[in-house]
Amino acid sequence: MQAPVQPPSAPLGNATPATPFSPPAAPIEQTATSSPTAPAATHPTVPSGNVAPPSAPSSAPASPTPPMPLGAPATPPPAAPVPPTAGPPVIPAATSSAQGGGAAAAPIPVSAARAERDLVAASAAAGALKRKTGGSDPLSVARRIAAALNAPDMSRPNDIGFFWLVALTADDTIIVANSYGIAYIPDGVKLPEQVKMVSADTAIPAAERARWATYPVAALTAWAQAHETTLRAVIGTTTHLEGIDPGAHKILLEDDDIPPSGKMTGRDRLQIGFPDAATKLAAVKDPDLIAQLPPAQADSAPPANETFTLWFDVMQPLMSAAAGREIAHLNAFALYAAHSADLALYRAHNAAETADQRAAITDWLYWLHQYDLLTEAQADVTAKT
Template sequence: MARRIAAALNASDNNAGDYGFFWITAVTTDGSIVVANSYGLAYIPDGMELPNKVYLASADHAIPVDEIARCATYPVLAVQAWAAFHDMTLRAVIGTAEQLASSDPGVAKIVLEPDDIPESGKMTGRSRLEVVDPSAAAQLADTTDQRLLDLLPPAPVDVNPPGDERHMLWFELMKPMTSTATGREAAHLRAFRAYAAHAQEIALHQAHTATDAAVQRVAVADWLYWQYVTGLLDRALAAAC
């Protein structure tokens, strides 16, 4: 199962070609599966679902945030740290040859070949909000369409939509990934925090202005997700100071 998940995460529709973005999958000796990627903290691309009982290392609430931040941009380190914190032993780490080339996980490497990777990596499971903040996801699921705005802060005073700077801010968070210098993780997390805060602002406006309940629910889910990520990054950056 871990190998199939690793292959799906590497499918082209789960990896849009963002510079330096990739997933690592690990399996422990007791069969637990943990995944990590090289971007941000608790980052899952929009629309992706993770199967039940698959852990996302950087979204583990039990691990101190400074430890999570230390492994940012280095997913092999992230799965190692996750296993160590939970007193588990990794059995294997799974990725492509390129992804595993510069790392020594200390356990078996299972190398994915191009033929292993499916055209579509779509998986059925939990949304990104369910993965990173299950309580918020449950609250959203229990909220009727008529009460969705109760989950949000008041609408911004400015009724005009915020300028969409997500493309530019995404480019900025990719820049540190071109470097192998020590400290790139802090630069990446600062840039990711700027992106997350802006994405949260846009989602808030979309939720307050949506006229269709289904569209509004998606926007509220986005706002809740980015609120969680922004808060996590704030704590990580504060711990690094």
């Protein structure tokens, strides 16, 4: 593959070249599940050593070109837990990057069958409970979000082992996790304002979040422990939760719970994973966008597109039940992030329309900060081993 664009002499992100992740010192224990569409093992134990993880690309990704005036955000202060919410109102994302075609985004989409069941349940509820919740039960909202995230347009059809789980904590905070990466969200997916993505929580060290990669039940449980709360319920499909004890009430989605489209209004992946970068970009006026980029390469030819091969390397560890698969998965993700950042940078320099340029810069910043997050996690893990 063509190496990603090298950084200037003083890289803004201070990312170090990636070296293989070492297994974390403390294991996360989970039980296994069997499903042709889910990861081969949903809950294996992360090893402390002497276990060979699935193979990963041996080459280390070169740092992608870092931002210029936008800058890499300083390490943000620890994020406070999201306060509980009684209902589903959301704030539309402050970004010009549009979701793809198809169904228009709804605040929280719901299937006709689930809407009918919720209406019956609400009608049967005691008046006191209705007054307490303002007529909107947080558990019902969490279930609708889980159903939306498992809609067919919320992931790419061939993403092996990718899925979402949603949980409700004891204080009615809605938290979500998926089975890929750290703070990874597929392009076009948005989350309502009140939803907390656990692997994007900077209050928890990157190395700790790295231990959760490929194990979303462990991610939800560990996040709750870190915030000194408990899980009230965990929600997902039968495929991904059958035979698993999440340590809380388990709610299995029915097939007719899933809406045709899961597109929601809310925050995009840059806003969720790297809000400082999103805020800075939103403040840049369209004529000034090009000034935010490092100089274009002298060679005007586009970088060789190795997305398919690199993404397959990201997915491959999820075909394995071997302990330590998250290590190989994250190593491959760092390569993919570096390559994706360079492809997005090329698109940003060559976009003919302002909207396309802003969207490309949004992608560039997302993957650039993904790379920095992965290398930060790697450095922390290596320092502890």
